[in-house]
Amino acid sequence: MKVDRLVSIIMILLDKKRIGAQELADMFEVSPRTIYRDIDAINMAGIPVRSTPGVGGGFEIMQEYKMDKKVFSTDDLSALLMGLTSLSGMIRGDELIHTLAKVRSFIPADKVKEIEFKVNQICIDLSPWMGNSRIQPYLEIIKTAMQKNKLLAFEYIAHHGNKTTRTVEPYQLILKGSHWYLQGYCRKRNDFRLFRLSRMSNLQRKEEFFAPRNYQKPQLDFDDLWADMQTRIKIRIHRSVMDRVLDFCSFEDFSPHGDDHFIVNFPFLENEYHYGIVLSFGDKCECLEPFHIRAEIKRRIHDMAAIY
Numbered sequence: 001m002k003v004d005r006l007v008s009i010i011m012i013l014l015d016k017k018r019i020g021a022q023e024l025a026d027m028f029e030v031s032p033r034t035i036y037r038d039i040d041a042i043n044m045a046g047i048p049v050r051s052t053p054g055v056g057g058g059f060e061i062m063q064e065y066k067m068d069k070k071v072f073s074t075d076d077l078s079a080l081l082m083g084l085t086s087l088s089g090m091i092r093g094d095e096l097i098h099t100l101a102k103v104r105s106f107i108p109a110d111k112v113k114e115i116e117f118k119v120n121q122i123c124i125d126l127s128p129w130m131g132n133s134r135i136q137p138y139l140e141i142i143k144t145a146m147q148k149n150k151l152l153a154f155e156y157i158a159h160h161g162n163k164t165t166r167t168v169e170p171y172q173l174i175l176k177g178s179h180w181y182l183q184g185y186c187r188k189r190n191d192f193r194l195f196r197l198s199r200m201s202n203l204q205r206k207e208e209f210f211a212p213r214n215y216q217k218p219q220l221d222f223d224d225l226w227a228d229m230q231t232r233i234k235i236r237i238h239r240s241v242m243d244r245v246l247d248f249c250s251f252e253d254f255s256p257h258g259d260d261h262f263i264v265n266f267p268f269l270e271n272e273y274h275y276g277i278v279l280s281f282g283d284k285c286e287c288l289e290p291f292h293i294r295a296e297i298k299r300r301i302h303d304m305a306a307i308y
Contacts (some may be wrong), residue, residue: 005030006038010047013061020058074111077103078118085119135180138197139173142182145205146170149212152184154203156195164188168195169210174218183218192216233268233293236261238284245285248277268293275300 005028012019012027021032021039028035039049039059048062080103107115145152152168168184171192175181180197192215237245239260253265268274270293278287278297287294 006041006045009035009038010042013049013059018052018056018058018060023058074115074118077107077111078115081115081119082122082124085124134200134203135197138200138203139180141203141205142170142173142197146173149209151206151208151210152182152203153206154195154200157199157201166195167206168193169213171212171215172217181218185213192218194218229269230267231269231290232265233278233290234288235264235266235278235281236286236288237264237281241281241284244281263288270296 008028009024012024021035024035025032039051042049049059050062051057051059142152144150152170154166154168156164156166158164165188167187168182169187170182170184172183173180174183174194182195182197182200183192184195185191186193236257239262242254242262245264245266249264249267255263257263266278268278275297278285279300287297
């Protein structure tokens with residue numbers, strides 16, 4: 001039983017005085033028997049739906065319980081359309097198109113311009129400026145596999161470039177920062193794992209079904225952990241890279257140093273990723289302290305120079 005179908009049926013009953021079981025079944029591409037089960041579930045949830053037999057009969061919410069058809073405010077509809085529109089740019093599908101159409105059908109004629117204006121005030125574009133062209137089709141493959149409980153198979157590049165073949169039960173797609181991840185149960189590791197889509201290749205949806213197991217949501221909030229692990233290093237940067245440095249810290253971390261430079265109290269972890277960030281600023285950045293991090297950056301620069 002799909003919750004989104006139940007919600008849609010409730011919205012339709014609010015919008016129409018009466019609708020037949022067959023019409024609902026055709027609309028959602030299910031059997032009339034499924035619609036009857038859905039109506040029973042809606043009744044059990046406390047919304048009294050009455051069934052009228054015969055010609056012209058069908059389902060309707062009892063008039064004494066009838067809620068205002070304008071169940072969504074202008075702000076509600078604006079927020080729904082904003083979220084759905086931003087998502088439709090990355091994850092496409094008929095169900096998303098239909099959902100957008102349904103939400104738009106609730107917009108009163110005199111509120112169309114107002115809501116369109118509010119929706120256009122914030123643009124959320126999840127597509128990358130550049131990068132892995134496989135992400136978009138991979139999202140579609142994974143979404144379909146999750147809906148149908150089908151296994152996924154792919155090759156994966158893990159830490160240090162190690163390449164492995166995985167068979168995974170897909171459970172959740174996650175957009176964290178600017179990267180997409182798949183949370184699934186890996187049959188190679190016999191545990192739940194988080195896979196970054198950009199590190200996948202040869203992704204295939206298998207015909208084999210899997211029985212969903214108790215799902216373990218991944219830990220995505222590391223603010224407290226990062227606060228404990230992070231240290232602060234002092235770097236001197238040229239103003240020409242100030243915009244890029246601001247992606248990792250705030251204005252409060254900057255102190256002027258001469259006409260063209262700043263001293264920055266920069267958040268740092270001693271790992272490959274953060275050394276790479278500092279080195280990406282090139283000769284427009286100098287690590288001043290602590291000494292051991294300065295020495296490590298110097299060693300890495302020396303190693304890079306040796307290649308050339």
